[in-house]
Structure formats: structure tokens, C-alpha cells
Amino acid sequence: MKKLLYIPCFIFASFFSEAQNTTIVSETEEPVSYATISFGNGNGLFADDAGQFYFTKKLYKDIDSLFISAIGFNDLKVATQDLSAIIKMKSSINTLDEVFLSKPRGKFKIEKIKPTVHEDYYKCWLPTIESEIAVYFPNNSTKTQRLSSLQVPIKVEAKDWDKRKRKTSKKRPFSTVFKVNFYENNNGLPGHVLTYENVVFIANEKNEKILEVNVTEYDIYMPKNGIFVSLQVLGYTDAKGKLLPNKKYQEIKTKRGIVKVPTTFRPLLPFTDEIAEKRTFVRRIFLNGGQWTLFDKQNVEKSNLLKAGLNNYGLGLNLEVYKED
Incomplete structure (x- = not known):
């Protein structure tokens, strides 16, 4: 799939x-x-x-x-x-909620939830393959809404890029594959998935600061209680887009022995303090049973982003809002 x-x-x-x-x-x-x-x-x-x-x-x-x-x-x-x-592997018998057997008919208009982006390297999340970030979008309409595209804020440059002569300096190439997941709202936390399709995209150093990911073909509809949209780093790829073996940690030899340093991947994800409500959630895929938690000071310790008041990832969303017949 x-x-x-x-x-x-x-x-x-x-x-x-x-x-x-x-x-x-x-x-x-x-x-x-x-x-x-x-x-x-x-x-x-x-x-x-x-x-x-x-x-x-x-x-x-x-x-x-x-x-x-x-x-x-x-x-x-x-x-x-x-x-x-x-x-x-054996297929499970689980069914998906709120499945539309046929596409809505009639005209629609595009409603845009704008992304929030900036250029500050130190206000960005450093993605690792152990982490997944989910953003909650409430349902503020009684009309049928289908997700059209995601507006993904990214930062591709190194932290010292502003000091370089951009016309003569080349950005260091990279290729990172992300997986997008869509979850229903389960009492304020990401719940069951809304599609069995694998929605993935690749980001590289050539991308602009907002990367648009078209998801119309996956027929994801806004549930009554809102939707969680997540980004999960799978790792670096080769030149053909094939996922390479990626380790969660790099092992570095020191006088005290082997030290495991988390492997981080570009691009970085800009976090913001411009969104009033807390609607960003995080989890560690391989730890704590993959349990979700709200990204705030009460739940996440030792975060420089939270110390700076940056509680949210400013993911944007475009919706097809269908007119009533």
C-alpha cells in the first residue's frame, strides 16, 4: 500500500x-x-x-x-x-471508523489553516527516528471536509548558514523520508488510525521553508471530534529515495566508555509560541509503549523549546469544504 x-x-x-x-x-x-x-x-x-x-x-x-x-x-x-x-504478518480484522464509501458530490471551497514558520535554528525540533509529532486540528464545521494538502514548515540550512556567502556556498545535501499518520481524537489524544495507506514524503536541502504534501488521493475526512496529523521520521534515503539502514544512536568512544548520542535528521521542524492553545503531542516510538503525551512542561522534561515557551509545531492544513445540496 x-x-x-x-x-x-x-x-x-x-x-x-x-x-x-x-x-x-x-x-x-x-x-x-x-x-x-x-x-x-x-x-x-x-x-x-x-x-x-x-x-x-x-x-x-x-x-x-x-x-x-x-x-x-x-x-x-x-x-x-x-x-x-x-x-x-497476518492482517488484523480491525475496521476503520468514519469511512466514506463514495466521494461527496457538488462544489467545494478550500479552507486554509496557515502554517507558522520562522528561520531561527535554535527554535527548531531536531527530528530523531524514535519520535513522532502530532498536531491536533479541531472540527469547526458541520459540513463534510476532506483533507487536501499539508503545509509542512521545515528548516533545511545549517545553524551557521546565515554567516556564509550564500551565492558561493552550497548546502550540504540530505534526503529524509517522513511518514504521515492520521489519527482520530480519543479523549484528547491520538487514537485509532484513519487510513491503512502509507503516506510518505521525502524532504531535501532544495525544499523551500514550507513543503506542501498533497494528500487528496488518500480520501481522509475530518472526523466530528477533530483529527490528529503526525510526522514521523523514518531515516535517510539513497539518491533513488530508498530508505537506508538508520541507527537511533551513534556510539562514540570516550574515556568513560561508549556514549550513545541520539541520531538527528534534517530538516529541522520549527516550533512556535504564536499559537495560543496547546495542540502538539509527542511520543517515543520504541519507549513507554509508544504512549502519547501533550508537549508541555508538565509532561516533557529538559526541553529547551519548552523553556523558551515554544509549545507547538506550526503545521498547516488545507481542507476541501463541501457545500450542502
Whole structure:
């Protein structure tokens, strides 16, 4: 069910050596794209669009079990010693709420919820593959509304870019794939997903400060209680848009031993203090059961963004609002 919104770019990266190449498929032999592979110790990785992932005991010596999950499938536990080239996942019988069997007829107008963007590097979220950010959009209309596009604020330049001679300096290339998820409102927190489709896009150094992601084809409709739209970093890609093996941590040798430093990915996501209500939520994919929490000082410790009063990610949204017959 992979649909890739691809923006060409280039990236320098290396593959993990001596890795077990495993493909996750469904009962009908279709690849399970972008499945989550958790190690159960706060670490993990993702399968690519073809359902493939790379695991090696050389890098993950203390891991004896993998926990695999994907939207629309039953969770699966696999012993690393039994890891085979093909893993099959069974489809779940869960149904999606508020599914429209036919598209609304008649004319519509576009309603825009404008994004909030800025150029301050130090007021940005540094994305990691362990984190997912969700923004809540309330339903302020009684009319049928279909999501048309997302307006994604990003910052692609390095923190010292303003000091450089832009006409002669080239931006360092990168290519990062993001997954977009849509959730219903479950008592103020992201709840069940609203589509089993994989909605992904790639960002690179050539993008402008607002990246538009068209989502009309996925037929996502605004639920009565509002909707959560999330961004999740899957990692860097190669020049063809193929997801590369990405580690959550970089291991650095020091006098005190091995120190694990979280791997951050560009582009950065600008946070803002211009939105009055708190409507941004975060979770760590591989920790605490992936539980969501409101992004504020009461729930998130040691955040420089929150210390500066930056509670929200200024994601924008365009809606098709259909006229009543």
C-alpha cells in the first residue's frame, strides 16, 4: 500500500555491513511497507517501502528478540536466532471508523489553516527516528471536509548558514523520508488510525521553508471530534529515495566508555509560541509503549523549546469544504 511523494535529491550514507536482509510480507505476499521493528530495549528501526530491513548481531549484540508491528496487521515477535529471509504478518480484522464509501458530490471551497514558520535554528525540533509529532486540528464545521494538502514548515540550512556567502556556498545535501499518520481524537489524544495507506514524503536541502504534501488521493475526512496529523521520521534515503539502514544512536568512544548520542535528521521542524492553545503531542516510538503525551512542561522534561515557551509545531492544513445540496 505504498504511495511515495518523491522529491529528487542526493545523500551520502553507508549501509550496515554483515547484515541479515529480511523482507516482511503479508499473507498475500505483498510487502509490508515501513513496518516498525522494535528491539524491546528502547531501540529499533523501520522496514523500507519493499518491506525490507537489515539486522546484524555485530551492531546489536544484546538483542535476542524483535517485535514487529504495522498498521493493519497483528503484532509479531521473532527470535533473532530464528530470523529468516521472509517474515509473514497476518492482517488484523480491525475496521476503520468514519469511512466514506463514495466521494461527496457538488462544489467545494478550500479552507486554509496557515502554517507558522520562522528561520531561527535554535527554535527548531531536531527530528530523531524514535519520535513522532502530532498536531491536533479541531472540527469547526458541520459540513463534510476532506483533507487536501499539508503545509509542512521545515528548516533545511545549517545553524551557521546565515554567516556564509550564500551565492558561493552550497548546502550540504540530505534526503529524509517522513511518514504521515492520521489519527482520530480519543479523549484528547491520538487514537485509532484513519487510513491503512502509507503516506510518505521525502524532504531535501532544495525544499523551500514550507513543503506542501498533497494528500487528496488518500480520501481522509475530518472526523466530528477533530483529527490528529503526525510526522514521523523514518531515516535517510539513497539518491533513488530508498530508505537506508538508520541507527537511533551513534556510539562514540570516550574515556568513560561508549556514549550513545541520539541520531538527528534534517530538516529541522520549527516550533512556535504564536499559537495560543496547546495542540502538539509527542511520543517515543520504541519507549513507554509508544504512549502519547501533550508537549508541555508538565509532561516533557529538559526541553529547551519548552523553556523558551515554544509549545507547538506550526503545521498547516488545507481542507476541501463541501457545500450542502
